[in-house]
Amino acid sequence: MAADALIALAGKLDIDHNVELTEGREVVLDVADEEELSSQCLDVEFVLAGDGASAGAGVLYLTTRQVIAAATALRPRVVWVSSQPAGPAFALRYQQIIMHAISRDPSSYAKPCIYLQLDEGSEDMMQEEEGEGEAEEEVAAEIRLVPADEGKIDDIFKVLCDCAALNPDSEVEGEGDFFFDEAEVMAGLDPTTRAAVIADRLEGGMDLGGGAEGEAEANGAPEDLRELVGDDPSRFEDDEEEEEEGAAAQGGGAAGR
Amino acid sequence: MLFFSLFKTLVGKEVTVELKNDLCISGALHSVDQYLNIKLTNTRVHNEQKYPHMMSVRNCFIRGSVVRYVHLPPGAVDVEVLHDATRRESRGG
Numbered sequence: 001m002a003a004d005a006l007i008a009l010a011g012k013l014d015i016d017h018n019v020e021l022t023e024g025r026e027v028v029l030d031v032a033d034e035e036e037l038s039s040q041c042l043d044v045e046f047v048l049a050g051d052g053a054s055a056g057a058g059v060l061y062l063t064t065r066q067v068i069a070a071a072t073a074l075r076p077r078v079v080w081v082s083s084q085p086a087g088p089a090f091a092l093r094y095q096q097i098i099m100h101a102i103s104r105d106p107s108s109y110a111k112p113c114i115y116l117q118l119d120e121g122s123e124d125m126m127q128e129e130e131g132e133g134e135a136e137e138e139v140a141a142e143i144r145l146v147p148a149d150e151g152k153i154d155d156i157f158k159v160l161c162d163c164a165a166l167n168p169d170s171e172v173e174g175e176g177d178f179f180f181d182e183a184e185v186m187a188g189l190d191p192t193t194r195a196a197v198i199a200d201r202l203e204g205g206m207d208l209g210g211g212a213e214g215e216a217e218a219n220g221a222p223e224d225l226r227e228l229v230g231d232d233p234s235r236f237e238d239d240e241e242e243e244e245e246g247a248a249a250q251g252g253g254a255a256g257r
Numbered sequence: 258m259l260f261f262s263l264f265k266t267l268v269g270k271e272v273t274v275e276l277k278n279d280l281c282i283s284g285a286l287h288s289v290d291q292y293l294n295i296k297l298t299n300t301r302v303h304n305e306q307k308y309p310h311m312m313s314v315r316n317c318f319i320r321g322s323v324v325r326y327v328h329l330p331p332g333a334v335d336v337e338v339l340h341d342a343t344r345r346e347s348r349g350g
Contacts, residue, residue, distance in 0.1 A: 094320075098276065101300065101317030108314070115314050119323065120278060140308070161296065161318045168292045169322045185344070197344070 019089040045146035064163040094167040113146040264289040273328035293321035
């Protein structure tokens, strides 16, 4: 496939095609970002979007950092540089590789290769095309890396695993915040356990410094609301037509704070 | 670390991983790490229509952040124990 078409395809898949190369067409590592070369493999074919678009043979670089850093890393990456003198170069961030696998089934692809699936994101990844009126084609977010030497496949797979593990997403890592629906959890309990959980809570099992104050802070609104309403249950009612009543309620509210 | 520990106990068992892009992959749980990256062996893909090229990839590595669900085999997990553990974790205990 022509370089332009390949680059357009790469763009649709959010693949970086402006990869900085040395004069000898080697990858420039971002030393400031602690990017190091983990592995390099010669004569690897890069195939985009399933089996449609081959970019031909090139050199595959797998870069990484040795220490996991907290910040989002634009590098390290999986970089592929075409062997052709003016050929394209592509880079994938590990964060966008949602899955990679070894494919040895000839009915999936003629040669053994590494199959990668890319993150399409929650929003529509399709960029706006200049030529409107054309139907947007669904581009499969798949890449195949086909080394000329089949024996390299296990190595490449392993390095991809290792590097992916060294380059986790910068946001909430691992299990992150523990979200749960209180009502759903309680509903799922058997009656005895549920009663025990409730009893446990009422005894101050929440460990927040104890006492009614702790309970109030934990429960938030109810206690505060009772204080604010005070002796006037209609304090927070909707304003009536008469201005005085509304103003008095607001004045009372302000004094109460 | 609750689920990391849980998944470590399931190594070797057959699980189905559902990704956020709706892909479902079954396989034997080979390994899991602290980011809940999952490695499966002898994988099988369920929704072939969307990814016809994915048939019978043998081993795969799934990035933890893209997992929506991990379907576990019935009886593989002691649900009572898991309930207790998650309740404790949610209380910050």
